[in-house]
Amino acid sequence: MVEDRDELLMTPGPTAVPPEVREAMSRAPVNPDVQAEFSPFYRDVLEKTARVYDTDDDVLVLSGEGMLGLEASVASLVEPGEEVLCLANGIFGEGFADFVEMHGGEAVVHDAPPESGFDPEAVKSVVADHDFAAATMVHCETPTGVLNDLGEILALLRDAGVLTIVDAVSSPGGTAVPTDDIDVCLGASQKCLSSPPGLTTLSVSDRAWEKVEATEQDTFYTSLAPWRDVDLPDDEPPHLPYTHAVSNLYALDASLDRLLEEGLASAYDRHESVAEQCRERGRDLGLDPFADSTALCSPTVTAFRTEGRASDLQRRLETDHGVVVATGLGELEDDVLRVGHMGYNADAERVERTMDALADVLD
Structure with missing residues (x-):
């Protein structure tokens, strides 16, 4: 939480x-x-x-x-x-x-x-x-x-x-x-x-x-x-x-x-759940995952296609909402915006706050 x-x-x-x-x-x-x-x-x-x-x-x-x-x-x-x-x-x-x-x-x-x-x-x-x-x-x-x-x-x-x-x-x-x-x-x-x-x-x-x-x-x-x-x-x-x-x-x-107190099976389910939550919110905002299919999407990080907007979105998320995410690397630096939902951050409330902020920035 x-x-x-x-x-x-x-x-x-x-x-x-x-x-x-x-x-x-x-x-x-x-x-x-x-x-x-x-x-x-x-x-x-x-x-x-x-x-x-x-x-x-x-x-x-x-x-x-x-x-x-x-x-x-x-x-x-x-x-x-x-x-x-x-x-x-x-x-x-x-x-x-x-x-x-x-x-x-x-x-x-x-x-x-x-x-x-x-x-x-x-x-x-x-x-x-x-x-x-x-x-x-x-x-x-x-x-x-x-x-x-x-x-x-x-x-x-x-x-x-x-x-x-x-x-x-x-x-x-x-x-x-x-x-x-x-x-x-x-x-x-x-x-x-x-x-x-x-x-x-x-x-x-x-x-x-x-x-x-x-x-x-x-x-x-x-x-x-x-x-x-x-x-x-x-x-x-x-x-x-x-x-x-x-x-x-x-x-x-x-x-x-x-982690061991929670149990590995429970932790894996938690990561899958918040990853799906993140992807669905992204699709609602017109953002597609970078991976070709859901089967290839990681449960620990979601990379959204942003077509040259990643750096600007990253800056505005931090400046306007205090939410820090990452861009892509190398040639994809400005074409990918990445939300990490791993470990402590595999949390529905944290993902929801992140995606609410992204919705506001895109709007």
């Missing part, structure tokens, strides 16, 4: 942070390098994160905004000269190719239209023509509000022996993710978890760990290898690669408690 009529942050990450999460972050931090009490706390955070990911794979929480996970996954699994398939129907899908090239790999980009998903048969054909070490893709392309159905593609890549790296940053906690079919599944604190920016969350399969161990690591901070055997004894300080972001972890812990 909206507590007051002050500024309403409805961007698709960073999201608004609930009061209890902000309060948790303000706790006096322990020293994770010398105080034994940090070990069971951190282990508990990892266990809760695994429950949200719905996986038995290893789960890591790293100090660094979600982009750290995208680069670290490539840096850790890709050796110079190895071919990597980069599935792209948006900016973040394309961005994986930059990381691959940066770390010496050979990126093979398979493009799909930004308003639609991938054709599994087309992907299968590309895979047959190459010897890919890994494949990268995005679950929810936040800049366009497109939720990619990856099930069939993940299956064919697994059958071909190709490791899969998935940017699911805008998904965990807001919609189901096929985590156990993914070798490295990437998330972040500032999206559906409604925690402040600063932490990367990810799951790592046994196959991925084997590849990490077989790959020469030419970096430390962006390598997953130092986290492979982190020791978290009950009565001793942990042995971590570097000092963790304790206050951010306190906030994440509170966010995870909030």
